[in-house]
Amino acid sequence: MTKTTASEQNKTSLTDQSLRSEGDTNITPARTAWTNSIADQTTQKMLEEDSKVFLHQAMSTPCLDALVGAEGIYIEDAAGKKYMDFHGNNVHQLGYGHPHVVARIQQQLAELPFSPRRFTNQTAIDCAKKLTEIAGGDLNRVLFAPGGTSVIGMALKLARYVTGNYKVVSLWDSFHGASLDAISVGGEACFREGMGPLMAGVERIPPAVSYRGAFPAKDGSDVHYADYLEYVIEKEGGIGAFIAEGIRNTDVQVPSKAYWQRIRKICDKHNVMLIIDDIPNGMGRSGNWFTYQEFGIEPDILCIGKGLGGGVVPIAAMITKEKYNTASHVSLGHYTHEKSPIGCAAALATIEVIEQQNILAKVKSDEAYMYDRLEGMKLNYPLIGDVRGVGLLWGIELVTSRDNKERALKESEQVMYRCLELGMSFKVSQGNVLQLSPPLIIERDDLVRAMDIVEQAISEVQGQ
Incomplete structure (x- = not known):
């Protein structure tokens, strides 16, 4: 099995919190112990082959396990x-593999599998409408694109064009994708480390965090x-856009309606144009189609992706207003799969x-149910400092x-790996936040069983 090198261990110790910000890291001793505990020879072989052929990166390769199936929850x-x-x-x-989604994809494959750029198709039109x-x-x-990061780039370009201002304000701790423009406006240092100069004109402000905010209010x-x-808009000048997640996904921060x-x-x-990044939380996770609807506002630009393709096909979209339809001579996206019939189906x-x-x-x-169950757990276990969430997104x-x-x-990793042993997978964000985002189709009995596992x-970790 792949071992963590001395240099990797040293680097981890120097930037431990930074490496843990987006998800559970794959280079800790706990991950090594988990990997070494895998007895299945087929799994070991796949993990070793994966580690040899894929470029290693944080929170990815080396991998946690090897999959052969995905169905339902x-x-x-x-x-x-x-x-x-x-x-x-x-x-x-x-x-995974929802039969209605699979059937529509199969039908589209038989009718029109691809639509070259400069041509349209009814499926793309229907999807946009x-x-x-x-x-x-x-x-x-x-506008459609192959993935969420690409949509973020399109939104930033449109905001520059419409306002004539290239400067952007974003939030510390935010994540908007892993491309150079996306990490430029993102707020997590682990993605910018060693990247050198990035997109100019980005100013960051503190996020509205309820539990351990940088500047907590007494009330x-x-x-x-x-x-x-x-303050930044007035001091800096030339701000074209403010970009933020409606609800912070990874460690689940839910600002108030008054804030938004x-x-x-x-x-x-x-x-200033308001860009809402709803790529991870859109398509119903909050109990609304999109999270901004939870707060009674409307963005100037909405970015969606991930679950838009039903867990099968990568597709993302930027949605904006008629009054911003002013850049007809600029290629904001220009992607090969710009109006993908398969993705739109x-x-x-x-x-x-x-x-x-x-x-x-x-x-x-x-x-x-989740609110009542988690608040009850908080009363019983001092290890839990805070619970927060909306819909089926909880931290x-x-x-x-x-x-x-x-x-x-340490305890958060112990809880995660114990849950894996018991048959439940989730990620840990910021090193200590158990992030729970189940499929929206989950039946109540399964949701109860999952919370029993957590x-x-x-209980076991606290009792040690």
Whole structure:
């Protein structure tokens, strides 16, 4: 099995918190112990081959396990073990291999598998129209792209063109993709490390964090974090856009409605375009089609992806307003799969399932269960410092002490690997936040069973 080198271990110790920001790192002693515990020879062989052929990178290769199947809420490894997947890279709103999505893709493959750029097709038109319908309001213009990071790039270009200003404000700790432009506006240092000069004109402000915010208010409110945006806009000048996740996905930060409405007013006052990155949380995870609908605002540009393709086909979209349809002589996207019939068929099928099965209402019902269950666990286990979430996106923050809020890094890894042993997969963000994002189609009995597994693992780790 692949071993962590001395240089890698030294680098990890120097930038430990940075490396843990986006997800659980794959170069800790706990990961090595997990890998070495795998007895299945087929799995060992696949992991060794993977490690030899793929370029190593944080949170990816070397890998956790080797999969041979994915269906419904489960992934299955080479040894035949199934895990309830509460991570899914945020593409699994409908779980895996949903029959309606697969059938629509198969039908589209038989009819029109590809549409070259400069040509349109009815499936792409129907998909774009449907997206403007569920977005509502003034969001009625669409561009497709192969992935979410590409959509972020398109949004930044459009904002520059419309406003004539190239400067952007974003949030510390934010994630908007891994391309150079996306890490330029992102707020996580681990993605910028060793990259040298990036896109100029990016200013970052503190995020509205309720539990361990940089500047907590005595009354627990978060609206004052919006004032940092106006401060920077007025001091810096030349700001064209503010980009942020409606709800921070990885460690699950849910700002207040008042915060977002204040942000919207500030952007309007200063003619700054508001770009909402809903790539991981869109398509129903909040119990709304998109998270901004939770807060009663509307962005100037909406970026979506991941689960848009039903967990099968990569597809993403930028949705904006008619008044910004002014860059007809500029190639904002110009992607080969610009109006992919296959991707659009998958997206339409995903929307159809959510509508026909009334998934949004189901998610709100699940939200109530998750809140009650996790608050109850918090009362019983001092290891839990905070729980927060919306819909079917929840974070459990583990601390060694509720008084000083010290991150329980070791304990969080122990809980995660114990849950893996018990048949449940999720990721750990910021080193100590158990991030739970199950498929939206999960049945209540399975959701209860998953929470039983989490509670068992926390109980065992706390009792050590």
